[in-house]
Amino acid sequence: xxxxxxxxxxxxxxxxxxxxxxxxxxxxxxxxxxxxxxxxxxxxxxxxxxxxxxxxxxxxxxxxxxxxxxxxxxxxxxxxxxxxxxxxxxxxxxxxxxxxxxxxxxxxxxxxxx
Amino acid sequence: xxxxxxxxxxxxxxxxxxxxxxxxxxxxxxxxxxxxxxxxxxxxxxxxxxxxxxxxxxxxxxxxxxxxxxxxxxxxxxxxxxxxxxxxxxxxxxxxxxxxxxxxxxxxxxxx
Numbered sequence: 001x002x003x004x005x006x007x008x009x010x011x012x013x014x015x016x017x018x019x020x021x022x023x024x025x026x027x028x029x030x031x032x033x034x035x036x037x038x039x040x041x042x043x044x045x046x047x048x049x050x051x052x053x054x055x056x057x058x059x060x061x062x063x064x065x066x067x068x069x070x071x072x073x074x075x076x077x078x079x080x081x082x083x084x085x086x087x088x089x090x091x092x093x094x095x096x097x098x099x100x101x102x103x104x105x106x107x108x109x110x111x112x113x114x
Numbered sequence: 115x116x117x118x119x120x121x122x123x124x125x126x127x128x129x130x131x132x133x134x135x136x137x138x139x140x141x142x143x144x145x146x147x148x149x150x151x152x153x154x155x156x157x158x159x160x161x162x163x164x165x166x167x168x169x170x171x172x173x174x175x176x177x178x179x180x181x182x183x184x185x186x187x188x189x190x191x192x193x194x195x196x197x198x199x200x201x202x203x204x205x206x207x208x209x210x211x212x213x214x215x216x217x218x219x220x221x222x223x224x225x226x
Contacts, residue, residue, distance in 0.1 A: 004157075033213065040122055042202065042218035043158075058213065090157055099206040100146050100165065103214055105157035 003027065004106035006091050011111045013078065013085060021076045021109045023091030032074035033092040033103070036060060043090065049074055050097040078111060086112050117141050120203055120217030129226045133190040137203035137217045140184065144205040144215075147179050149188045152200045152219065161201075162188065193224045 004025045013019045025032065031050045035043040045058030049068040063082025068074055074093075078085045091106040120137045127133055135149075146165055150158035162177040164170045164186075170177045176189040186205070190197055203217040 006157075040218060042120075043216040045213050048213060088155065092157075099208055099212055102148070102160055102163060103204075104160070105150075107157045108155065110155065 004091055004093055004104060006089075006106035006109050008109060009107070011109055012114050013111060014114050016080045018077055018079050019085075019111065021078070021089055021091075021111070023074045023076065023106060025072055025074075025091075025093045025106075027093060027095075027104065028071070029093035029095050029104075030071070031094050031097045031101075032068070033094075034058075034064075034066065034074070034076045035090040035092065037088040037090060037108075046076065046089075117215050118203065118205060118217045121220055122218050124221040124223060126223045126225065127193055129193060129195060129224055131193050131224070133193050133197070133222060133224075135188040135190075135201050135203075135220050135222070137186050137205075138184055139186075139205060139215075141205075141207065141215075142181075142184065143207035143209065145208050146206045147177070147186050148204045148214070149175075149177055150202040150204060152202060154199075158202055190222075193222075195224050195226045198223050 007022045033048040034046040047066040049055035065077045089109045092103050094101040094103045118139045149162040151161045152158040164177050167179050167181045174191045178187040200219040200221045202219040204214045
């Protein structure tokens, strides 16, 4: 089945540690996105990539980094510089970067601080 | 003023009720309007997609867009306990490279 796979489902970070969230899609989509969701805050855009080897900062990129070495993969690293990382992280993709294209989501990763 | 405003609720209704969920927006350039449904600790799933003004119906769900008032609505008829979820509105303009702008979501609870 085609879809977006996020792993792990739950992740715990220690103080000063970097952690990486995985996102893989087999939909052959060009554009991929990372959102952060906090209770009562809706979805906030962290980073997005419209093509391999290229990505742009979203509204809340500080403390995060990404790479896009392959079309199907868009991992997100939460660095130690992100002081409040506890949140639900959602990866999404869409076929291209035209604004009328529908966005599809993975099942999310819950990150918590130990 | 935020670009997209959505009342977070929570909204509680009995089974069989008609539910109305709403969003307002400030950017007149928005052309594409979507509603996503999100169950607890799951990824959002696309429920309805509308271009420009007008109505769209899909089973028990109807999406309405009123661009003159900058107001969109999602109606759920004969609501079921399985409709209990958070509903997120989202919208975008024609401007190339722009991402979807989401509302904060409305939490709906349908009791049997």
